[in-house]
Amino acid sequence: MSLKQKTLSGLIWTFIQQFSVQLISFCITIILARILLPKEFGLLAMLSVFVAVGNSLLEGGLTSSLIRSSGLSQEDYSTVFFFNLGGSVVIYLLVFMMAPYISAFYHQDILTLILRVYALDFILNAFFGVQNARLTKEMNFKIQMVIQIPSVFIGGLLGVGLALNGFGVWSLVWMNLLQSFISTLLHWMYSGWLPSPVFSKRCFKQHFHFGYKMTLTGLLDILYRNIYVLIIGRYFSITQLGFYSRADSVSQLPVSNISAVINKVTYPMFATIVNDDLQLKRVYKKLMQQVLFWNAPVLIFLAVVAEPLFRLLLTSKWLPAVPYFQILCMAGVIYPLHAYNLNILKVKGRSDLILKLEMIKKVLCVVGIFSVVSFGIYGLLYFQLGFNFLGYYINSIYSSKLINYPVREQISDIFPILVISFLSGIFCYALDHFYLQYLLADTLRIVIDGLCFSLIYLGSSSLSKLSAIHDFKQLILKP
Numbered sequence: 001m002s003l004k005q006k007t008l009s010g011l012i013w014t015f016i017q018q019f020s021v022q023l024i025s026f027c028i029t030i031i032l033a034r035i036l037l038p039k040e041f042g043l044l045a046m047l048s049v050f051v052a053v054g055n056s057l058l059e060g061g062l063t064s065s066l067i068r069s070s071g072l073s074q075e076d077y078s079t080v081f082f083f084n085l086g087g088s089v090v091i092y093l094l095v096f097m098m099a100p101y102i103s104a105f106y107h108q109d110i111l112t113l114i115l116r117v118y119a120l121d122f123i124l125n126a127f128f129g130v131q132n133a134r135l136t137k138e139m140n141f142k143i144q145m146v147i148q149i150p151s152v153f154i155g156g157l158l159g160v161g162l163a164l165n166g167f168g169v170w171s172l173v174w175m176n177l178l179q180s181f182i183s184t185l186l187h188w189m190y191s192g193w194l195p196s197p198v199f200s201k202r203c204f205k206q207h208f209h210f211g212y213k214m215t216l217t218g219l220l221d222i223l224y225r226n227i228y229v230l231i232i233g234r235y236f237s238i239t240q241l242g243f244y245s246r247a248d249s250v251s252q253l254p255v256s257n258i259s260a261v262i263n264k265v266t267y268p269m270f271a272t273i274v275n276d277d278l279q280l281k282r283v284y285k286k287l288m289q290q291v292l293f294w295n296a297p298v299l300i301f302l303a304v305v306a307e308p309l310f311r312l313l314l315t316s317k318w319l320p321a322v323p324y325f326q327i328l329c330m331a332g333v334i335y336p337l338h339a340y341n342l343n344i345l346k347v348k349g350r351s352d353l354i355l356k357l358e359m360i361k362k363v364l365c366v367v368g369i370f371s372v373v374s375f376g377i378y379g380l381l382y383f384q385l386g387f388n389f390l391g392y393y394i395n396s397i398y399s400s401k402l403i404n405y406p407v408r409e410q411i412s413d414i415f416p417i418l419v420i421s422f423l424s425g426i427f428c429y430a431l432d433h434f435y436l437q438y439l440l441a442d443t444l445r446i447v448i449d450g451l452c453f454s455l456i457y458l459g460s461s462s463l464s465k466l467s468a469i470h471d472f473k474q475l476i477l478k479p
Contacts, residue, residue, distance in 0.1 A: 021148045022253060028156035029249070032163050032171065033314045038242030038321075040169040045245035046106050046233045047115050049226030050098075054091045054122045056219055063133040065207040068346065074196050079203040081130040081195040088126035095119040106233055110169075118173050124180035128187035135191055147186040155179030220358040224365050228380055231369060236377060244377070246318060247325035251332055254298040281403040284344065285413060286467075288337055292417050293461075293468035296333045300425035301453045303329040304432060308442035324381060331385040333418070334392050341392070344399035353398045361394050416466060424457040
């Protein structure tokens with residue numbers, strides 16, 4: 001199978017996997033949001049940063065090293081597996097002891113027990129990290145789909161059942177744990193790999209040399225992505241955090257789906273052409289335009305129909321989250337491009353540069369956040385919007401040099417897509433705000449806005465002869 005065929009197959013299966021899982025997850029979240037209160041989502045959001053940090057630490061970046069390395073043996077995989085497993089137990093014990101202090105930070109005593117139970121997820125995830133890395137390395141996304149869909153579905157059923165019976169925030173905790181448990185079982189059943197009782201210091205040093213830098217980079221990224229949750233949870237109400245958390249998770253649906261589909265395929269694909277800078281640039285350019293072509297209009301459209309969408313899906317109790325959601329949608333327009341710039345550095349083995357860039361961004365971010373926190377939650381949101389565009393520029397500095405793709409050239413290639421997306425959004429917002437909202441029910445507003453936006457966006461893109469449309473047709477139609 002050629003690289004193009006393998007990539008297309010990977011894209012298709014990852015697309016099916018990602019959107020099937022997210023559709024199920026989204027439906028479950030809608031049901032839970034209708035049953036539970038915003039403050040109960042806020043409680044779990046308070047712990048998200050600590051759970052994410054724990055998962056990043058236990059992996060140690062070693063699975064990323066497995067994906068990018070060639071000529072691996074059973075010894076390599078087993079060494080990483082046992083390191084992950086042992087590390088997960090250590091990290092769980094640390095979190096168990098820190099739980100009371102985390103509760104005191106947020107002034108919420110109930111968080112101690114919740115975190116001690118929720119953190120068991122570390123150990124469950126460690127049991128299938130290597131199996132998942134092997135499937136990704138082999139670009140076997142069909143098996144990953146077979147594993148993820150039942151995990152999310154069965155876990156979601158438990159969460160809804162517990163929520164209906166008054167378990168509150170615990171329904172979210174047990175739902176996540178069951179999803180991880182089923183995922184572990186299915187990885188062991190379908191991945192085709194089992195660990196051997198070996199641990200090689202040589203293999204560990206080899207992968208750790210690359211992995212520890214990726215771990216530090218990952219930690220910085222996690223702290224950055226969750227710093228808003230930390231600040232809102234510490235200085236504002238639980239309900240406001242619940243609104244922010246729900247707005248962020250809904251706005252991340254297109255971002256995480258579109259970017260995850262391509263990012264999951266591009267990292268192992270980039271690794272196969274790492275020594276051909278000309279081809280790397282060509283492939284990167286096409287993927288960047290393709291991602292933005294689909295991501296930007298979806299987010300802008302969601303921002304336009306935010307009010308009827310939230311009222312229809314989540315009920316009126318979630319309407320205070322609408323302005324949060326609209327700002328976060330704008331912030332997410334360019335976010336997927338961050339990852340692709342970093343993937344260039346990853347496949348080039350420059351984890352040192354990734355760490356350097358992440359440190360620069362996070363220092364600027366922290367300084368900026370504490371400068372605007374006095375302006376309230378909207379000060380934080382608008383800062384998040386502006387910093388996303390600055391972060392893209394910072395990420396582009398080194399990757400553009402490595403493949404001779406300057407930032408100015410990158411911006412020139414994506415600028416037409418951004419202009420058409422925003423102009424389409426402005427027209428539809430005016431139509432909805434000044435006319436449709438006074439005449440139609442929420443469902444009809446969303447449908448008519450969607451049809452108008454699609455016609456304007458796709459029509460303008462065709463008339464402008466955007467290369468993203470041509471590339472998409474080529475990818476689908478030609479073998």
